[in-house]
Amino acid sequence: MSERLRNWGVSIGTQPTGRLNAITDVPGVRVGHAEVVFGEGRCAPGQGPARTGVTAIWPADGHLFDSKVAAAVHVINGFGKTTGLMQLAELGSIETPILITNTLNVGRCFDALVDYLAFYAKWDFVSINPIVMECNDSFLNDILGRHVHAEHVRKALDQATTENAAEGNVGAGTGMSCYHFKGGMGTASRKLEIAGSTFHLGSLVCANMGRMEDLRIDGVPVGRELAKHPDDAPEQGSIIMLLATDAPLDSRQLARLAKRATHGLARTGTYSGSGSGDVVVAWSASHRIPRQSEAPYVEGPRWLDTHLEPLFRAAADTTEEAILNALWAAEPMTGRDGNSRPAIPKPRVRGIMRRAGYAFREGEDA
Amino acid sequence: MSERLRNWGVSIGTQPTGRLNAITDVPGVRVGHAEVVFGEGRCAPGQGPARTGVTAIWPADGHLFDSKVAAAVHVINGFGKTTGLMQLAELGSIETPILITNTLNVGRCFDALVDYLAFYAKWDFVSINPIVMECNDSFLNDILGRHVHAEHVRKALDQATTENAAEGNVGAGTGMSCYHFKGGMGTASRKLEIAGSTFHLGSLVCANMGRMEDLRIDGVPVGRELAKHPDDAPEQGSIIMLLATDAPLDSRQLARLAKRATHGLARTGTYSGSGSGDVVVAWSASHRIPRQSEAPYVEGPRWLDTHLEPLFRAAADTTEEAILNALWAAEPMTGRDGNSRPAIPKPRVRGIMRRAGYAFREGEDA
Amino acid sequence: MSERLRNWGVSIGTQPTGRLNAITDVPGVRVGHAEVVFGEGRCAPGQGPARTGVTAIWPADGHLFDSKVAAAVHVINGFGKTTGLMQLAELGSIETPILITNTLNVGRCFDALVDYLAFYAKWDFVSINPIVMECNDSFLNDILGRHVHAEHVRKALDQATTENAAEGNVGAGTGMSCYHFKGGMGTASRKLEIAGSTFHLGSLVCANMGRMEDLRIDGVPVGRELAKHPDDAPEQGSIIMLLATDAPLDSRQLARLAKRATHGLARTGTYSGSGSGDVVVAWSASHRIPRQSEAPYVEGPRWLDTHLEPLFRAAADTTEEAILNALWAAEPMTGRDGNSRPAIPKPRVRGIMRRAGYAFREGEDA
Amino acid sequence: MSERLRNWGVSIGTQPTGRLNAITDVPGVRVGHAEVVFGEGRCAPGQGPARTGVTAIWPADGHLFDSKVAAAVHVINGFGKTTGLMQLAELGSIETPILITNTLNVGRCFDALVDYLAFYAKWDFVSINPIVMECNDSFLNDILGRHVHAEHVRKALDQATTENAAEGNVGAGTGMSCYHFKGGMGTASRKLEIAGSTFHLGSLVCANMGRMEDLRIDGVPVGRELAKHPDDAPEQGSIIMLLATDAPLDSRQLARLAKRATHGLARTGTYSGSGSGDVVVAWSASHRIPRQSEAPYVEGPRWLDTHLEPLFRAAADTTEEAILNALWAAEPMTGRDGNSRPAIPKPRVRGIMRRAGYAFREGEDA
Secondary structure (H helix, E strand, O other): OOOOHHHHOOOOOOOOOOOOOOHHHOOOOEEEEEEEEEOOOOOEOOOEOEEEEEEEEEOOOOOOOOEEEEEEEEEEEEOOOOEOHHHHHHHOEEOOOEEEEEHHHHHHHHHHHHHHHHHHOOOOOOOOOOEEEEEOOOOOOOHHHOOOOHHHHHHHHHOOEOOOOOOEOOHHHOOOEEOOEEOEEEEEEEEEEEOOEEEEEEEEEEEOOOOHHHOOEOOEOHHHHHOOOOOOOOOOOEEEEEEEEOOOOOHHHHHHHHHOHHHHHHHOOOOOOOOOEEEEEEEEEEEEEEOOOOOOEEEEEEEOHHHOHHHHHHHHHHHHHHHHHHHHHOOOEEOHHHOEEOOOOHHHHHHHHHHOOOOOOOOOOO | OOOOHHHHOOOOOOOOOOOOOOHHHOOOOEEEEEEEEEOOOOOEOOOEOEEEEEEEEEOOOOOOOOEEEEEEEEEEEEOOOOEOHHHHHHHOEEOOOEEEEEHHHHHHHHHHHHHHHHHHOOOOOOOOOOEEEEEOOOOOOOHHHOOOOHHHHHHHHHOOEOOOOOOEOOHHHOOOEEOOEEOEEEEEEEEEEEOOEEEEEEEEEEEEOOOHHHOOEOOEOHHHHHOOOOOOOOOOOEEEEEEEEOOOOOHHHHHHHHHOHHHHHHHOOOOOOOOOEEEEEEEEEEEEEEOOOOOOEEEEEEEOHHHOHHHHHHHHHHHHHHHHHHHHHOOOEEOHHHOEEOOOOHHHHHHHHHHOOOOOOOOOOO | OOOOHHHHOOOOOOOOOOOOOOHHHOOOOEEEEEEEEEOOOOOEOOOEOEEEEEEEEEOOOOOOOOEEEEEEEEEEEEOOOOEOHHHHHHHOEEOOOEEEEEHHHHHHHHHHHHHHHHHHOOOOOOOOOOEEEEEOOOOOOOHHHOOOOHHHHHHHHHOOEOOOOOOEOOHHHOOOEEOOEEOEEEEEEEEEEEOOEEEEEEEEEEEOOOOHHHOOEOOEOHHHHHOOOOOOOOOOOEEEEEEEEOOOOOHHHHHHHHHOHHHHHHHOOOOOOOOOEEEEEEEEEEEEEEOOOOOOEEEEEEEOHHHOHHHHHHHHHHHHHHHHHHHHHOOOEEOHHHOEEOOOOHHHHHHHHHHOOOOOOOOOOO | OOOOHHHHOOOOOOOOOOOOOOHHHOOOOEEEEEEEEEOOOOOEOOOEOEEEEEEEEEOOOOOOOOEEEEEEEEEEEEOOOOEOHHHHHHHOEEOOOEEEEEHHHHHHHHHHHHHHHHHHOOOOOOOOOOEEEEEOOOOOOOHHHOOOOHHHHHHHHHOOEOOOOOOEOOHHHOOOEEOOEEOEEEEEEEEEEEOOEEEEEEEEEEEEOOOHHHOOEOOEOHHHHHOOOOOOOOOOOEEEEEEEEOOOOOHHHHHHHHHOHHHHHHHOOOOOOOOOEEEEEEEEEEEEEEOOOOOOEEEEEEEOHHHOHHHHHHHHHHHHHHHHHHHHHOOOEEOHHHOEEOOOOHHHHHHHHHHOOOOOOOOOOO
8 A cells, every 4th residue: 555644654533444444334325437448648538547536435335325424515616516415415415336436437437337226236217317527637648538438337336345445546546636736536434432432534635726825734834945946837636535424414414514625725725716616525424314115214322412422523634635646646647648746845844844843753754 | 274275275295293293392492582573764874673582492392402412404595694613613512592583683692602501501612613594584674773683582492382382473572574475484294103113393484585586385386376566675684594493404405405405495486586585594493513522432323324214205395384384374474664575375375376276165265 | 390389379488589498599509309108007026017208408519618608596485306407506507408207217317427427428537517307206217226237328418409399298298297297398488679689588397296275277276176176196206397598687686586486386386395306596698708718707797786687587487388388288198007187178177277368269169 | 803813823735815805805794793791600591691692794885685695504403593594595696784692682683673774874675584593502691581682783883894804702602612612713815826817705603613622723733631530511602703814705616615614624533413503604705696687697606516625624724713713712611500612722722732742832831
């Protein structure tokens, strides 16, 4: 596995992480990635170079259409193309896996997901609400080519596992940029003791936003020093943020939780530019909603807002850490028309952070 | 009790009513009214004439601050002055009685409610969220005089009962106008059998909106004929709509329910003018939320959206019927500067509706 | 052209219509339809029978991506699958044609629209926000087959004209049902004199909602009589409502306008069931927003909310009339598995409305 | 004037400040404060000790009711009591001064503002929309006493000036706490060159939120070190954030702007606890809306979203700086029942920041 911020010597917040420090620490959550990478040089729409992919998230185990999960969405900045969020907000639930891909590939992923669920998984429906979200990887990728096809969607869905903490240039993160460095997928989690019980909260981001000069790591304004020669390309970024928990929150509470991802995002330095599609989807893997029922209600736990605080803190902290993990894991990449993104220069960052008072252990310098 | 639409010969929808056909059919809901009426002739701000009042609604029994009710708000047209709705939406709950009064009296009612709860009811708090809503009765009332004082608020709160189906010129409805006739308070309810259990849904409105030519009664465009000489005064109306149920809906579901009051409102003919403050608050009297708890959650019923249909229908139907009940109960009134509002002319309306095919029983003609 | 409600003898409201009584009366608006109809009998997913289509709406003339139109969305009931609405709400603008199709075809239409705009219209972009909306035609159509392909999207886009008032079984309306009758596309418009200037407001609906017993025509509850033997099939409907105007409203005002479509919808009898995706998109064809500009602002008209009233009234009235026009134009259809929808029985309706006092001219009875 | 963060040696962001580095740098904006401070020792509700006040903000010059300003609201966390925000959101405008006070005093301030505008300023209305917002100062103040009366409101309104950069324990800030230190009012501004023209953006906050251990100053986690013995009192905080600009943004754009206050708030360390009422109101002092007009529109500038970036950055930066300015200006205070809040310990903070790499000039150490 690639290096992560925490192993490198910086921890975000004080709550303990889950086992993998990944969204899959929330029981039932599975994540899978598929990449589409081919070609070099000049972009010929439809022929590449391709630097893209798709990430599939199963928000809980079992048959999601028959047993949905409670969910909510919070739009920080709606410059993005999505499907499924309107119904998610209305019914407060998710009934399919979630796909993340590139901007112009949303239609094909919607269609591939319908195909997969109807003809491969053999779910029985004439109406279903696919959740597809995106960031724009056109700096490195032939985005007009829409290179993510049904086979990649199937691969990401099929290979999704509960042990997946892959980060950086994987899945939808393949061609993404973050703070003008190579970005991509990142994840983190927290393990929370609340009134004697254990709950988890995990975050997964597709990080593709920000300008170098704004980057902060645990508050340290490293971007000011790194961006000696700022790239003046206009930001056409985005960040998709997912929050999963096994605390049985309802949709309204999950919407409150989702808002706190903003705080974690903001701490990494961005102010969410006008052209950045910054969207949060949150769900509870332990609050299931049957598709059909004779009885008008089911019995179950109702979380109290008075006990949301540790979850709010975890939502901010894991979002911040997941974004930084994306930067830490991402490998440098050259894509279409020779455009390239470097990895974040960890030794320089270490130097800056040392001067800001961070004491790294001996031998930690890369 | 004053005449009601249903006794007069017109029923809205097909679901059966509750015992009183009033919001107080929902167990625990209490309603009280206080009126302030004095003076005649020319308006002297602060000295009357006063044609106003306050209505108090206890949304459930017991200590609301310690055991809140689940609630939601839907704003159809936000040209209105309210307190409490922001927190209601955030936390999905109500923790005080609800007051309805005139526009400029909102501040004094907020203050009177704090007084009542802190020093009279002796609830223990340093922060509380009073819900105060309003319509504008300035056509008949010296509204700048803000004649509703703490004593009236206390009276409305203290005299609130579960048997109250008073309508028309009572409480906040005292000086209100509706479709250019005398308007005011109206109420209705439905008794619903859902999967073998009985639930109630009740509506209470303070009806102060609409232009005569638009009025429809059970779809019949009576306003077109009644408004031979339309009053050209600009609409400065509003309607406050409350929906209560004992079905254990959560806040998101109550927000969905609240939206259906729009359908009932629209059926009475108005298109919700730009200057009309049309606001719906809905709550479940059987979904209680403890203020404090060691455990992070409580066990309880979770309603399924698949079983909302009969409640949606009842929300539309009771809102429509409550508005018409307000018109049916309201007595004509003359107020400030000699302004006056007639009662709806029931014999003429009966004639119009007969021609539209309504068969009234013998002897029903007024 | 098929029969329309107004020619049949019933007019909604009192404002005059535009020339065609269609959304295309708003200068610049073009509408095109393409149908996919083949096969009979038993449904074999992917092989038909197909009873579906796509409708394309160009919201204004010129290059929409370079010169966007101000827009807003109002979600009455979000049980629907859409793309593009999040960004529309954030930026208050539309930058592509709008497509309406069937539920599961949203992905393919998103993709076809990207193809059309990038490679056929040769617009230059790496990010664009396709607006695709839908209703569910699975009662008549092999919806899992997703039979609307790029060629149909191109046809609807290419053949769109400013003279198009086609209604009923056209485009996306091909397989739709409304109040248990055959439904589909409907349109209407109003011509408004406001302070000495002329403005237009037009409505276009894809009507696929409602239960027969609830149907009202200009307030007359015809459904009560028509639905002697109600079809008990669960509602899986939806209605997409579009409102266009050449009054230069901004996005906030268009959102206010969009809300009034609810009033027109409600007057046709439905209370917007839980499973109905009822969505309104409104735009101003005369408020253009340049994609790029050196100057931070452009000079232009700013509409005043005090002058919204006639537009609000027109939004409600045209929505109501467009829905009824859809019923009036729709031809009966038999589709998959022998399922069929009759046309609304106009002679019976005429009889009911006569008894409700409507005086039709001699010889008008069908 | 009290010390400010910037003079002390720390600047937030890189954009230049306005002349006073205060919200009053936006032409037309006036700010006034009134304090109510009396009594010591044990709290006797109604008799003190009082540690409270009111702040009045005139959002623009002239007669606001006749010539309103474009405005928007963003609710980060709606645990707060406000009046006026519903109509502000609906009409996108503000028509009165804004008052900030303590939680339970909202009713009296609403009433006092009506009094002031109707009988003292002699504005002519029968309906008006007072904007009153609040934080909870009950840790230091006899909040049940509601000690802010009409005389204090009048004083704050009358003494409001364009030269006011008072901060800390003034007006509504008198009894507020922030990160467990003494908090209160803070302000900041930026002067922006956009395409050759100069615009201003100013922020004013009433800062009453946060837990000590979370406090960050320009990213430096000083709270971790300061909070050796954290105060375990539950957070009952809030922050009211105002953003004013003379760029002619419309309401939708101001709502986008308001969201960026979240980023500035988050950078100071809080994650917006469940009990914190975090609300942002933004307006443009140069986008005026006439109350009455024969013409349906006025000509004027329409800002383009493509040029919002520098304003977004300024919104985040000024909010962050205003919060820190509140901490820097606030004097220690002892209030009811002997409760006290210390000022932030600047020498210790300086030491921490030195170790984080901040180079202060000689002689700057306090």
